[in-house]
Amino acid sequence: MSTIGLTLADWLIIFIYFAFILGLGYYLKRFTKSQEDFFMAGRKNSSWVAGLAFLSANLGALELMGMAGNTYKYGMYVAHFYWVGAIPAMLFLAIYMMPFYYSSRVHSVPGYLKWRFDEKTRVLNAIAFAIMTLLVSGINLYAMALVLHTFLGWNWHICMWASALTVAMYVSMSGLLSAIFTEIVQFFLIWFGLFLVTFLGIVEIGSLREVFERVPQSFSTLWSTSMDPSQNGMQVTWAGVVLGLGFVLSFGYWTTDFLVVQRAFSAKDMRSARMTPIIASFFKMAVPFLVIIPGLVALILASDPKYGFSLLKDGGQINYDSTLPMLIARYYPSGLAGLGITALLAGFMAGQAGNISAFNTVWTYDIYRSVINKNASDDSLLRMGRVTTIVGIVLSVGTAYWAKSAPSIMDYMQAIFSWVNAPLFATMLLGMFVWWITPTGAFWGLVSGMVSSFTLFLAVKFNWLNPQILALSSPVSDMAINFWRAWWAWLICFTVTILVSFHTKKKPKEELVGLVWGMTDVQALDALPWIKRPEFYAAISVTIFIALNIYFW
């Protein structure tokens, strides 16, 4: 690792950011008086606030350094994570699932599982989600510490603890409200802080067209090389992309992961809640401009010795996650360098805050109040939320050390999502759209999906199973294995849930009103003129999505 010097202006910008978010947390503390304020931000947010927070909660380490690094490694194929791997799921959440989530007034996704199924399914999912959140939180901490270590030369361990403490302070003061406020701030810092990396990269190469022409063909297309895994950078077929990423992992994350869905729960009314993921979808489609193009620019620069550019190396291995930091170091002069680093830090801090605020909500409502103290008072829940924030941060520091040993941040993330979110999506899909799915079927389906996903992970890791069998193709990359493992875990959960439901006791239909499609009058919930209807804006979003896929085919 090398250290890149910063000037007074850079330090000043970094200091102002830290002081600003701590001050914001302190300012918001006076408005956080009840557990509803702390965990749900009072349910008063507009669709724009909730929508930008919805997107920003996902714009952590994964989206910035991880994706730019993966573009360097896999090429344009990574854009699938932003388009087919996000947009359909976000729109499905808005149009079909949000009416059930929001009208049931639950505090969390496990909370919905309790009403639709039973307490044991809720607790199972809450525990799995809590563990997953702490693991993902560790990745954010790891990435934060990497940026500080790379640019400032600080000790990796001290950086991680310093960042963790800052997040712990402002989240414990005002919970989801401060998390959402800092996520909005982060949204603007990321766009203002990283836009110039892309712009100057294009200027140095010559033009955007030249950027695409100078990378290998397999690195510059989305679908045209997807028939043969040996012809695309990620070594995965269109079936793996569509079934594993586009369907299971994407829908599993965007429709059931409480980290992002919690932002929509904080909206002031049903229309705002449904508009939340739709507004986010427009900005999500634009994020590749900030990460995909810099990844391709870095690849071109590193391939030609005349540019004198290379990524950092850790123990002889290329550190792909250093793509964005090294481009910032290349282009940004004094002042702008501080802004670029702050943009990355803001992404990591907000991602960390998002994980912790989701963790403290699920722990407090779905484990503490559900299992440990069923008669907890409002004050007791508020206190528990603050304590859990601190405990969650400490635990995620431990998981950061595990993340440090993973070869690529993104591969690690997908492995975690396929353990928890992939089977959960099968449970939620069946639970929301099929009335005769039983609580026992949902529970055992979820257990079998999670166990099978974890078993497949171990089987490939320890060579008990040939990964080519799992992915139904050859050659096969780590990413392809993740996609296909998610698909099989989803299918197993889906099948077991249905089979067990055939033979177990169903819930009475009157208990499912407002929770299941066909038993809830969705139109009555959202009777608006067409220009204000979420479906209208979803149609615009899906049109842009299709156009992008055709243009970059």
Added chain:
Amino acid sequence: MKPIWYFVGILLFIMGSIVLLAGLYTWFYPPPEQKILAYLHPDLWWGAVMIIAGTIFLLTNRKKTVA
């Protein structure tokens, strides 16, 4: 409380001012090692863009409060 857009305005204005001032300083006192494309002076015009954006957010939200 003040809307979040007000705070976004404050931050963009302050950070844009620092970037712009740093750009002016390096214009008059260029560092010995220049960054790639430094002749475009991205800090000057980007700092100005941030100040303008911050000012718009500040002016449009300075009298607003939200529940």
